[in-house]
Amino acid sequence: MSISSLLNVSKDSMISYQLAMDITGGNISNVNTAGYSRQRAVFAATGNVNAKAASAQLSVKIETVERMFDGYTEMQIAEQSQKVGAGETKNSMLQRVETVFDETNGAKLNDVIGRFWSAWDDLAKRPAGQAERDALVSVAGEMTSMFNTYGDQLYSLQQNIDDNVKNTVAQINSYTADIASLNRQIGQTAGGGGETNRLLDERNALLKQLCGLVNCQYIGGPNNALNIYLVNGQALVEGETSHALGVIKGSDSEFYDVVYKEKAGESINQYLAATKGRLGALLDARDGIIPSYLDKIDDLAGTIMTQVNDIHARGFDAQRNLGGKFLVVEPEDSVAYARHLAVNQMIIADSGKIAASATVSGDGEQAAAIAALKDKLIMNGGQATVSSFYASLIGQLGREVADAGRNAEYQANVMTQLANQREGISGVSIDEEMMNLIKYQMGYQAAGKLCQVVDEMMNTLMSLVK
Amino acid sequence: MTIRITDNMRYNTTVGNLFTIQRQYNEVMEKLASQKRINKLSDDALGSSQLVDFKKTQHDITGYRKNADDALSWLSMTESTLTGANDLLVKAGELAVSQSSASANASSRKIAAQNVQALYDQLLSLANTKLGDRYLFAGSQNDAEPFTGSRREAGIDAPTAAAGNGYAGKVTAAGTYLGERNNTYVIKIIEGGAEDTATFSISRDGGKTWDAKSAPGAMTGPIDVGDGVSMTFTPGTFATGDIFYVNASAPGYYRGNGDDLSVALGKDTAAVYNVTGEAAFTDRGPGKVDVFQTLADLKAALENNKPGDVAAQLDKLEKGREQINLAISKCGTAANRMEMTKNSLEKLSENMTTMIADIEDADIAGLATQVAAKQVALQACYEVAARIQNNTILNFLK
Numbered sequence: 001m002s003i004s005s006l007l008n009v010s011k012d013s014m015i016s017y018q019l020a021m022d023i024t025g026g027n028i029s030n031v032n033t034a035g036y037s038r039q040r041a042v043f044a045a046t047g048n049v050n051a052k053a054a055s056a057q058l059s060v061k062i063e064t065v066e067r068m069f070d071g072y073t074e075m076q077i078a079e080q081s082q083k084v085g086a087g088e089t090k091n092s093m094l095q096r097v098e099t100v101f102d103e104t105n106g107a108k109l110n111d112v113i114g115r116f117w118s119a120w121d122d123l124a125k126r127p128a129g130q131a132e133r134d135a136l137v138s139v140a141g142e143m144t145s146m147f148n149t150y151g152d153q154l155y156s157l158q159q160n161i162d163d164n165v166k167n168t169v170a171q172i173n174s175y176t177a178d179i180a181s182l183n184r185q186i187g188q189t190a191g192g193g194g195e196t197n198r199l200l201d202e203r204n205a206l207l208k209q210l211c212g213l214v215n216c217q218y219i220g221g222p223n224n225a226l227n228i229y230l231v232n233g234q235a236l237v238e239g240e241t242s243h244a245l246g247v248i249k250g251s252d253s254e255f256y257d258v259v260y261k262e263k264a265g266e267s268i269n270q271y272l273a274a275t276k277g278r279l280g281a282l283l284d285a286r287d288g289i290i291p292s293y294l295d296k297i298d299d300l301a302g303t304i305m306t307q308v309n310d311i312h313a314r315g316f317d318a319q320r321n322l323g324g325k326f327l328v329v330e331p332e333d334s335v336a337y338a339r340h341l342a343v344n345q346m347i348i349a350d351s352g353k354i355a356a357s358a359t360v361s362g363d364g365e366q367a368a369a370i371a372a373l374k375d376k377l378i379m380n381g382g383q384a385t386v387s388s389f390y391a392s393l394i395g396q397l398g399r400e401v402a403d404a405g406r407n408a409e410y411q412a413n414v415m416t417q418l419a420n421q422r423e424g425i426s427g428v429s430i431d432e433e434m435m436n437l438i439k440y441q442m443g444y445q446a447a448g449k450l451c452q453v454v455d456e457m458m459n460t461l462m463s464l465v466k
Numbered sequence: 467m468t469i470r471i472t473d474n475m476r477y478n479t480t481v482g483n484l485f486t487i488q489r490q491y492n493e494v495m496e497k498l499a500s501q502k503r504i505n506k507l508s509d510d511a512l513g514s515s516q517l518v519d520f521k522k523t524q525h526d527i528t529g530y531r532k533n534a535d536d537a538l539s540w541l542s543m544t545e546s547t548l549t550g551a552n553d554l555l556v557k558a559g560e561l562a563v564s565q566s567s568a569s570a571n572a573s574s575r576k577i578a579a580q581n582v583q584a585l586y587d588q589l590l591s592l593a594n595t596k597l598g599d600r601y602l603f604a605g606s607q608n609d610a611e612p613f614t615g616s617r618r619e620a621g622i623d624a625p626t627a628a629a630g631n632g633y634a635g636k637v638t639a640a641g642t643y644l645g646e647r648n649n650t651y652v653i654k655i656i657e658g659g660a661e662d663t664a665t666f667s668i669s670r671d672g673g674k675t676w677d678a679k680s681a682p683g684a685m686t687g688p689i690d691v692g693d694g695v696s697m698t699f700t701p702g703t704f705a706t707g708d709i710f711y712v713n714a715s716a717p718g719y720y721r722g723n724g725d726d727l728s729v730a731l732g733k734d735t736a737a738v739y740n741v742t743g744e745a746a747f748t749d750r751g752p753g754k755v756d757v758f759q760t761l762a763d764l765k766a767a768l769e770n771n772k773p774g775d776v777a778a779q780l781d782k783l784e785k786g787r788e789q790i791n792l793a794i795s796k797c798g799t800a801a802n803r804m805e806m807t808k809n810s811l812e813k814l815s816e817n818m819t820t821m822i823a824d825i826e827d828a829d830i831a832g833l834a835t836q837v838a839a840k841q842v843a844l845q846a847c848y849e850v851a852a853r854i855q856n857n858t859i860l861n862f863l864k
Contacts, residue, residue: 031473031474032474095508098506098507098508101507102506102507103507103514103517103518104502104504104505104506104507104509104514104517104826105505110518110521110522111521111525114521114522114525114526115525117529118525118528118529118532121529121533121729121730122532124729124730125533125536125729126598126599126600127608128599128600128608129598129599316628316673316709319628319629319630320626320628320629320709320711321628321629321630321631321707321709322654322707322709357606357673358672358673358674359606359650359652359671359672359673359674359725360628360650360652360672360673360709360711361606361607361608361609361650361672361723362606362607362608362609363606363608363672363725363727364606364727365606365674368728368729368730368736371730372730372734374522374526375526375733375734387518387519387522388519390518391515391516391518391519391522392515394507394511394514394515394518395511395512395514395515396511397507397511398506398507398508398509398510398511398512398514398515399508399511399512401506401507401508401511402508402509402511405508416478416482419478420475420478420479423470423472423474423475423478424469424470424471424472424475425470427470427472427473427474427475428472428473428474429470429471429472429473430473430858430859430860431858431859432470434858434859434860434863435859438863
């Protein structure tokens with residue numbers, strides 16, 4: 001073995017340590033980069049010592065730069081992202097429904113319906129009283145506008161969510177396009193090295209964001225590509241190609257259906273599970289949760305309307321005419337009772353048209369019969385009173401919101417744990433990097449010392465020749 | 467368990483804990499500020515649902531109490547009016563006693579007759595007393611004064627077409643009323659059309675219950691609505707829902723009807739709170755004395771100077787007083803019932819208020835303790851956050 005080859009050994013190790021320090025520096029600078037996986041220089045010995053130790057050619061090189069990464073944890077995180085996305089969305093949607101029905105603060109529907117019945121009771125005692133009639137018209141107006149407000153708020157929430165569906169689909173498309181383009185870049189720079197690691201991190205972060213939005217599955221493909229599929233098998237990303245989703249308005253619905261763009265017209269709503277990804281939760285809120293509450297207050301408003309009108313139509317008004325409709329929906333054929341409930345214009349114009357009496361002589365009994373509706377089992381097909389129906393609606397909503405809140409919190413906690421697990425594997429620890437820095441610096445210094453020693457050896461050798 | 471604790475992990479954990487404690491602190495503060503345990507439905511779903519029920523019940527109770535109060539003022543008005551009527555009859559009795567004696571003469575009886583007329587007028591005005599816009603003694607008939615100044619024979623009023631009717635023709639009533647009490651007959655057009663196609667239905671109780679629909683064409687002739695009353699329509703076009711009614715009265719002074727007025731005092735509980743003029747002042751009441759008729763007879767006897775006839779009214783006046791006193795005691799009974807109901811409703815209302823408070827109101831002392839505890843936790847959390855990077859290897863690399 002020659003002295004000059006010893007110089008080479010020194011050079012190799014100095015280069016290796018410098019590279020290792022570069023990597024450490026990169027880790028330190030990326031300590032706060034989201035989705036960054038720490039990297040590690042893997043040293044490997046080169047050369048060999050022959051059997052009789054007559055010569056040795058040992059040196060070092062950086063064999064590879066390893067990306068510290070656990071595929072299983074990453075997969076769990078991607079899956080958990082779907083649950084977190086869905087849970088958070090459901091929770092925030094339900095909280096908005098809760099605000100609509102907030103009975104805990106001030107005069108809301110329960111109170112105004114109570115006052116509506118009371119106004120009929122007052123009229124029953126003084127059927128000829130103009131003040132009682134006017135008071136009834138006014139409180140009935142309050143009640144109908146309260147119903148309108150509830151209905152409108154729920155309806156506009158639905159429309160709001162519909163816009164959100166459209167935006168979410170656009171975002172999904174942008175993520176899938178980015179992932180496809182990353183697939184291409186990764187394929188081109190294949191063969192390891194820092195650049196690929198950065199791209200992999202970037203793709204991984206995108207995948208998690210995509211999983212937060214949509215129920216999907218993924219699998220590795222050739223050339224290090226990441227292929228992503230919907231649960232019905234349609235591909236979102238396949239190698240370097242991404243397949244976009246789209247929205248179209250269904251023929252029988254005013255809301256968007258999500259479609260696979262290449263097969264436009266075929267709704268894929270059913271494949272977007274409500275519990276996985278924001279898109280599914282949005283569709284569930286728009287088509288399931290909100291309509292169920294809207295139906296309930298429509299039922300309430302519709303039943304109050306038909307029951308009151310039924311009794312009212314059999315009574316006589318102040319002019320001894322038979323009563324017309326007291327409550328109406330505008331337009332007449334609408335079934336969105338809550339949104340369109342109103343007091344009959346004829347009655348607003350002339351409160352004498354309120355048919356308070358069962359006889360032409362003005363006995364007030366019809367008003368008493370309407371006031372007594374408050375305790376009649378007129379809801380749920382004769383199972384519940386108006387008030388108990390509404391109370392159970394409130395109870396159900398409260399439970400659903402509390403459940404959704406707990407679920408969102410739970411999913412977030414699981415996510416935190418998984419994120420910590422990932423941090424434990426892939427996260428950067430400054431302390432550790434500092435230790436590495438010291439270690440590599442020491443190595444570098446030692447290699448430098450080796451060079452110096454070789455130089456001295458060379459000098460010794462040269463002085464022999466003199 | 468993870469072995470590597472990275473910097474991000476430390477930050478995330480600290481920030482996460484900080485948020486958790488801040489949220490809890492906020493919740494406690496919200497409850498403390500609002501003094502309410504339930505600020506959102508989801509704070510306590512069952513409680514929120516119960517609150518809806520309880521508040522509705524509370525509202526109902528308030529309504530029933532108001533009903534009882536209204537009925538009580540009606541009853542006390544009725545009672546004092548009837549007491550006044552009783553006093554008038556006492557005075558009439560005194561006059562009758564003195565003028566039926568031999569010491570009275572024609573001229574004193576003339577003067578007494580005028581006195582009786584004055585009593586008669588006063589009684590009439592008492593019997594037509596109104597509370598608000600409702601006559602005390604008219605039953606449910608509220609469109610005319612319940613008592614007239616002079617006796618009427620059995621009669622049928624001119625029929626009325628309701629104001630909003632489509633029919634423009636003329637309706638007349640005819641016949642001799644045979645009914646024993648005052649009544650209102652109503653004809654309702656079921657299917658509109660010309661007189662030979664329209665169909666109708668008759669009600670003999672003011673519109674509460676209806677006969678079966680007539681055959682078409684029955685409107686061309688007089689329609690027998692019952693008890694000797696018939697109505698006749700001139701040809702014309704009827705609109706569906708047109709209403710025609712006619713009041714028929716039995717002989718006497720009374721124009722109201724015998725219907726009870728009632729208020730709701732609870733679920734499915736209604737209480738009658740009126741005394742009809744029929745029961746208090748007419749011969750259809752329990753004493754079978756028409757008070758107005760008796761006074762009129764007394765006056766006539768006095769004018770005609772017939773002491774025998776004057777004495778004959780004494781018994782009737784006494785019976786009339788009894789009849790009125792019976793009505794007064796009925797008022798008393800009803801008022802007692804109202805008072806009792808009111809008291810129990812007040813108890814119930816107090817209970818309801820307590821139950822609502824139990825669900826809704828925050829436990830202030832408990833919350834104050836919690837706030838203190840959360841404050842300590844929050845401060846500790848800030849302390850930790852401030853020290854998060856105090857210990858690192860960097861401190862030792864000089």
